[in-house]
Amino acid sequence: MRAQRLIALIVALAVVIFGAWWVIKKRHHGGGDSIVVYYTKTDGTTEVPWRVTLGPARDPKSVAFYAAAQVLAGPSSDIEAIRFPAGTHVRAIELDGSTVEVDLSGEVGKSAEGGLSETAEFKSLVWTLTDPKTLPGVDAVRVRVDGTRVATLPGGHFELDEPLSRSNF
Amino acid sequence: MNHFRVRIFSAALVLALMASELAFAPARAQSPPATTFWFAGTRLIFDSPVALDGDVAVAVRDSGLQRLLARVGASISYEPQQRYIVITSADRRIISFTVGDARYAVAGVVASASFAPFFDGNDVIVPLYAIARALYVQPIAAGGDTVFEPQIGALDVRPDGRRTIVTLHAATALKYVKTSETPERLSVTFSGVGSALSPNRHIGGGIDDVDVAVSGPVKNPASTVTITAPKGAQHLIAVTASPYDFTAVFGPPGVALDLDAPSPNAASGVSGTSGGMAAGGPAAAGAPVAAAPPSATPPLVASPLPAAPGGQPPPAVATVPQTEATPQSGAASVTGVAVDVRSDGGLDVRLSIDGTATYDWHRLRDGRWYLDVADSKLRGPARDERPISPAVESVRVRQIGSPDAPVVRVAFTLHGDRRVDVTPADGSLTLSVANADDNDLARTGNGQIGGATVASSSAQSPAGPPLAPIAPQPETTPWKFGPPAADGNRTIVIDPGHGGDDAGTAHNGLVEKELTLAISLRLRTLLTQAGWNVRLTRETDIDPVSPELLSAFAGDGRPNSSDRAYLQTRCDVANASNARLFISIHVNYADATSVRGTTFYYTKPQDVPLAQALERSVIPVAGTQDDGVVKSNLYVTKHTNMPAVLIETGFISNPGDVRLLADRNFLQTFAAGIAAGVKAYAGALPAMSSKTDQ
Ligand SMILES: [Zn+2]
Numbered sequence: 001m002r003a004q005r006l007i008a009l010i011v012a013l014a015v016v017i018f019g020a021w022w023v024i025k026k027r028h029h030g031g032g033d034s035i036v037v038y039y040t041k042t043d044g045t046t047e048v049p050w051r052v053t054l055g056p057a058r059d060p061k062s063v064a065f066y067a068a069a070q071v072l073a074g075p076s077s078d079i080e081a082i083r084f085p086a087g088t089h090v091r092a093i094e095l096d097g098s099t100v101e102v103d104l105s106g107e108v109g110k111s112a113e114g115g116l117s118e119t120a121e122f123k124s125l126v127w128t129l130t131d132p133k134t135l136p137g138v139d140a141v142r143v144r145v146d147g148t149r150v151a152t153l154p155g156g157h158f159e160l161d162e163p164l165s166r167s168n169f
Numbered sequence: 170m171n172h173f174r175v176r177i178f179s180a181a182l183v184l185a186l187m188a189s190e191l192a193f194a195p196a197r198a199q200s201p202p203a204t205t206f207w208f209a210g211t212r213l214i215f216d217s218p219v220a221l222d223g224d225v226a227v228a229v230r231d232s233g234l235q236r237l238l239a240r241v242g243a244s245i246s247y248e249p250q251q252r253y254i255v256i257t258s259a260d261r262r263i264i265s266f267t268v269g270d271a272r273y274a275v276a277g278v279v280a281s282a283s284f285a286p287f288f289d290g291n292d293v294i295v296p297l298y299a300i301a302r303a304l305y306v307q308p309i310a311a312g313g314d315t316v317f318e319p320q321i322g323a324l325d326v327r328p329d330g331r332r333t334i335v336t337l338h339a340a341t342a343l344k345y346v347k348t349s350e351t352p353e354r355l356s357v358t359f360s361g362v363g364s365a366l367s368p369n370r371h372i373g374g375g376i377d378d379v380d381v382a383v384s385g386p387v388k389n390p391a392s393t394v395t396i397t398a399p400k401g402a403q404h405l406i407a408v409t410a411s412p413y414d415f416t417a418v419f420g421p422p423g424v425a426l427d428l429d430a431p432s433p434n435a436a437s438g439v440s441g442t443s444g445g446m447a448a449g450g451p452a453a454a455g456a457p458v459a460a461a462p463p464s465a466t467p468p469l470v471a472s473p474l475p476a477a478p479g480g481q482p483p484p485a486v487a488t489v490p491q492t493e494a495t496p497q498s499g500a501a502s503v504t505g506v507a508v509d510v511r512s513d514g515g516l517d518v519r520l521s522i523d524g525t526a527t528y529d530w531h532r533l534r535d536g537r538w539y540l541d542v543a544d545s546k547l548r549g550p551a552r553d554e555r556p557i558s559p560a561v562e563s564v565r566v567r568q569i570g571s572p573d574a575p576v577v578r579v580a581f582t583l584h585g586d587r588r589v590d591v592t593p594a595d596g597s598l599t600l601s602v603a604n605a606d607d608n609d610l611a612r613t614g615n616g617q618i619g620g621a622t623v624a625s626s627s628a629q630s631p632a633g634p635p636l637a638p639i640a641p642q643p644e645t646t647p648w649k650f651g652p653p654a655a656d657g658n659r660t661i662v663i664d665p666g667h668g669g670d671d672a673g674t675a676h677n678g679l680v681e682k683e684l685t686l687a688i689s690l691r692l693r694t695l696l697t698q699a700g701w702n703v704r705l706t707r708e709t710d711i712d713p714v715s716p717e718l719l720s721a722f723a724g725d726g727r728p729n730s731s732d733r734a735y736l737q738t739r740c741d742v743a744n745a746s747n748a749r750l751f752i753s754i755h756v757n758y759a760d761a762t763s764v765r766g767t768t769f770y771y772t773k774p775q776d777v778p779l780a781q782a783l784e785r786s787v788i789p790v791a792g793t794q795d796d797g798v799v800k801s802n803l804y805v806t807k808h809t810n811m812p813a814v815l816i817e818t819g820f821i822s823n824p825g826d827v828r829l830l831a832d833r834n835f836l837q838t839f840a841a842g843i844a845a846g847v848k849a850y851a852g853a854l855p856a857m858s859s860k861t862d863q
Contacts, residue, residue: 042759042761042763042764043796044759044764044768044796044799045797045799052263052277053274053277053279055252055253055265055266055267055270055272055273055274056267056269056270057251057252057253057267057268057269057270059251059252061250061251062251062252062253064251065246065248065251065253065255066251066253066255066265068246069246069253069255069257069263069265070255070263072246072257073255073257073261073262073263074261075261076261076262076276077260077261077262077338077411077414078325078327080761082759082760082761083261083760086242086244086259087242087244088244089244089245089246089255089257090246090248090255091246091248092248093248093251105244107244113673113674113757113758114674114755114756114757114758114759114817114820114821115755115757115768115770115799115801115803115815115817116757116758116759116764116768116817116820117758117759117760118801119770119799119801119802119803122802150732151732151733151736151804152732152733152736152804154732155667155671155673155732156732157666157755157803157804157805157815158801158802158803158804159802159803159804159807159808161733164802168800168801168802169800169801169802
């Protein structure tokens with residue numbers, strides 16, 4: 001029957017359109033259902049990757065936010081790692097070309113107690129957000145604290161004035 | 170169905186599929202829940218809770234949710250225009266929700282909430298009960314109320330060599346009382362928490378079983394946890410990094426149970442504590458509970474620091490203008506110049522003078538001081554010296570003025586506001602620089618050599634110098650005899666980290682700013698003895714800052730201008746004095762008490778050889794763990810123009826390093842290691858007396 005053939009065609013068409021849309025949406029983000037997040041070992045320099053599962057949102061800003069929030073949380077508590085201070089969270093995130101700007105909450109200032117913590121924490125943040133599979137095209141991270149650009153953390157050692165890239169470590 | 174309707178239908182189908190993917194707003198009836206919320210004995214008020222599908226919908230910014238999260242030590246990250254809501258629990262589990270998806274993940278394990286988070290204007294609405302449960306808080310209906318009961322939510326049993334570590338994670342800080350205890354069996358009651366753990370579990374291995382019993386009313390529950398180990402075992406309650414955790418270590422006799430300092434005989438088997446106590450807070454993080462009585466801890470008081478002479482370091486050394494002159498006939502001749510460092514560290518310059526001459530001297534505000542002998546010629550070579558004196562950085566004696574009016578000038582660059590006494594005599598003039606500051610420093614004076622000797626000084630307006638004008642020169646104009654080539658440059662800047670209001674890191678009775686100054690002062694002595702012209706960015710307990718930089722950065726639109734000014738001030742001490750090397754001294758800290766050792770941080774490629782030389786010299790004598798030469802983006806190594814290294818000497822958080830840092834001999838040894846590294850890097854310095862300019 002003509003009507004039935006039409007309906008079948010329509011359904012097939014809809015499936016193809018939706019499938020194409022879904023594939024394109026997924027590919028936008030290098031595909032994967034997971035991203036790689038890095039933490040820094042207690043030697044202060046070694047980056048260790050671990051995988052976290054992404055939720056269904058794959059737009060770059062959501063993925064950048066998710067990745068940054070994962071770095072701040074760090075690996076599970078039984079793993080020895082240099083960690084961002086408890087309570088540090090992402091206040092906002094902006095993508096601007098090849099730079100991602102992360103606004104961290106003020107708790108991060110508690111890590112200004114020595115070169116090791118600051119170096120290790122920002123290294124894990126930069127490595128995570130510049131992983132080419134997570135945010136293709138992003139190679140630099142600019143840090144803000146409580147909404148403002150800073151030269152260093154208060155009493156800190158690590159320079160936050162300029163965007164950071166992997167070559168800073 | 171015609172073709173037109175078909176197209177509409179297919180477009181609608183696609184849109185419906187896309188919309189269901191995003192599912193921004195569920196279309197369901199919503200009403201406020203008819204209940205009062207409680208948490209740990211206090212009422213919890215939400216701004217606008219809405220009962221929804223068996224859960225309660227609240228906005229992420231709801232003050233009640235924020236309070237609940239704060240009470241359980243969790244933090245939430247959310248920003249409009251992206252779709253994830255990430256909550257981090259006190260025990261670093263990540264709970265992530267996605268807008269439009271009812272599934273959420275707790276530490277990677279996917280669960281399902283009764284509704285998906287959705288946008289509501291600029292906020293996002295989340296399922297309260299799902300969040301609470303993920304944070305080990307159980308919503309319990311009790312009469313007309315809803316009680317959020319904090320619970321012991323997880324039990325970890327982890328073999329660690331021959332010992333077994335048992336850790337409980339709870340929603341709230343754990344307060345406990347030991348209810349019964351034998352070496353192999355520990356029973357502890359936690360007040361204020363319920364439990365989601367199964368009542369009895371057989372573990373095996375180093376632990377036989379763990380029993381959990383909950384008692385008391387819903388609003389004030391108590392949980393008793395009993396851990397039983399095989400016969401003959403012993404145990405130790407460890408202090409945990411998080412107050413939300415409780416950790417007990419079990420093991421056979423003879424096995425060290427102390428997690429931080431594994432010494433074979435440390436464990437006493439039974440913790441000496443009794444009665445209620447907190448399971449440890451961040452301040453006590455990682456310290457062993459029963460490892461050693463307090464009297465056994467090493468003395469951790471910082472050694473008293475030697476009084477540092479001088480105040481703030483002089484600012485940038487600007488140049489003194491010089492007018493070259495051909496010596497011609499004059500009324501007087503300077504026939505000899507003797508430069509001697511006194512045993513007290515001060516300096517004498519003695520000019521031998523033939524004839525009669527007048528002189529005048531001036532003190533500039535930047536540490537320079539000069540004396541002109543009018544109408545006189547210098548017989549002999551000019552002098553440009555950097556004596557080994559803590560009072561004087563440099564001494565220059567040379568001919569200036571014009572052929573008609575030749576002048577011999579003696580110019581000092583002083584370390585601070587050093588007093589200079591000018592003593593004329595028949596046939597000589599002696600300039601004595603004191604190795605001490607003077608509060609009442611005259612800024613100018615004059616006198617006469619030969620004939621009637623009249624010396625006077627005035628603290629008021631300087632008498633106009635009779636000859637060459639002394640306006641501070643722009644920095645672009647180099648010294649006529651100025652900075653020696655790199656291999657002959659003997660200026661080194663040492664930067665004692667922190668100071669003044671910025672104490673740096675402070676733990677275990679030690680304060681970073683004191684240790685960095687103590688090492689730096691010792692280092693200055695050693696380097697000065699080795700022929701270096703040493704400048705410190707601070708000599709006392711101050712945080713040096715240039716007022717010019719403070720105002721400059723305040724006006725440059727960059728936030729946090731003060732921190733920039735403070736660190737830039739330290740860099741500028743080195744940059745402006747054209748120092749050959751810059752070494753910054755710091756003390757490190759890590760949350761993990763096991764982290765220890767010395768790190769040599771650098772930023773610029775030119776820093777690396779210096780960092781390596783320091784590493785090679787310091788580590789063998791200091792005896793600290795070598796944490797290596799590490800690249801980082803540290804401010805002071807980045808913004809200095811010369812090879813620069815920031816040494817993190819040791820960890821104020823590690824018991825072994827603390828023992829070292831509290832020992833004055835170690836500070837001296839460490840300084841000696843640095844001095845040896847500087848020597849290895851720069852080579853033996855040319856002897857001072859052979860150093861002359863022309
Ligand atoms: Zn420091």
